[in-house]
Amino acid sequence: MNQRDTVKILPEEPDDVWFVYNLISPGDVIIATTTRNVKYSSRVRLSLEISITGVNYHRDSSTLRVHGTTLNTNQHVKKGLFHTVEIELNKEFEIYKEVWDKLSIEKLRLGFKNAAGADLAVVLLQPTGFAQVYLVVARQTKLCARVETHSNPNKYFENIFRAFVKHVDRSVVRCVVIGSEGNAKDEFRRFMIAEANRLKVKSVENNKQLIVVFNTRNKGRDGNFSLHEALHDGTVMNLIKDTKAVMEIKAFKEFSDLLTTDLDRVCYGAKNVEMAHELKAIETLLITDDCMIV
Known part of the structure; x- marks a missing residue:
């Protein structure tokens, strides 16, 4: 100002x-x-x-x-x-x-x-032929880039790495999660560390950030994996427990669990949430781009 x-x-x-x-x-x-x-x-x-x-x-x-x-x-x-x-x-x-x-x-x-405060980055290599780079912070999740596949695997990895370097503040991000089916996640992890060392990219160099890889399992109707799965994998949750995003992830996991175990304690949509607010019955409020969840 x-x-x-x-x-x-x-x-x-x-x-x-x-x-x-x-x-x-x-x-x-x-x-x-x-x-x-x-x-x-x-x-x-x-x-x-x-x-x-x-x-x-x-x-x-x-x-x-x-x-x-x-x-x-x-x-x-x-x-x-x-x-x-x-x-x-x-x-x-x-x-x-x-x-x-x-x-x-x-x-x-x-x-x-x-x-500037996102300290968790997620890279998902989708089976239908593209990759997504996300940034997760305590109050929001951003899809920063979508990278289409390439006939040359190294070129594909190079494009993903460029998107990662462009959008991710390596001085702030403490953990990078890479998910895929098969060996793609491990191959990209090795490529990313080697490329970072070659270009002397700050913080990624010499694996100073915690880099987590995990096998994606549950495909959605479109044949791809969701960010939700990446952030709720047990191993991943344990390793990212010190990031700012964990509180939001835990709150959404509790909501997902209640949907299957105690549906009467959950409501969503503007009208139902407003009624819950009038009754002073809201313990946790989650707001998405499309709706409100209690």
């Missing part, structure tokens, strides 16, 4: 866009670059300051459409005109608030903490 009370933000993940949606409010000012059709030209790039009147979140495309009136004037846009700016991944912009209250500042701190 600078002297003008503005914050510069660059969304890099879909969750970052959702974070911005919860941060901005009507009356705030957004400063962003956009394009506009003009006479005698195709499109020109403009820097606009817009006083926000409304925001629409589009989950499928991970974008925000911010509506409002322009505060600055240039040769193509006059002050006071209604305009819409689209906030999307890898597009930098600024937010200005007259007053940054305690709640907004706490949202900022939490957003930055979650972005």
Whole structure:
């Protein structure tokens, strides 16, 4: 935050866009670059300051459409005109608030903490021909990359390793879990350590991080393995017990167990959760992208 009370933000993940949606409010000012059709030209790039009147979140495309009136004037846009700016991944912009209250500042701190605080990474090599790289933190799980298979196994491993290095903060992550059926997990573990040593990648070098490999067993309807299985494997749970994500994992495991052993103690969906809240009957509340679980 600078002297003008503005914050510069660059969304890099879909969750970052959702974070911005919860941060901005009507009356705030957004400063962003956009394009506009003009006479005698195709499109020109403009820097606009817009006083926000409304925001629409589009989950499928991970974008925000911010509506409002322009505060600055240039040769193509006059002050006071209604305009819409689209906030999307890898597009930098600024937010200005007259007053940054305690709640907004706490949202900022939490957003930055979650972005940098994931200390558990998971790599799943799926049997249907792709790999997934996840980051797990106490309050959220992010799918950072999906890597398609390659006819050359070394090229496939190289692409996964590049995605891992790009998205995983090796100075923070304490444990890496690699799962697959067969020997792919062991082969990728050896490749990752050898490649890290060759490139002198910090923290992965000389296996300074705990790297856990496990055999995936239970396939879903799509023929692939779930992150849920990786995080609830008994051996994995024991080895990742010191990471921040464990509390969330244990809470979800308890929910899964209750579904089969004591269904009357579990409810999900907004309506049922609201009723449980009114009755002050909530012991643990889990929130996902699609629903609430108690």
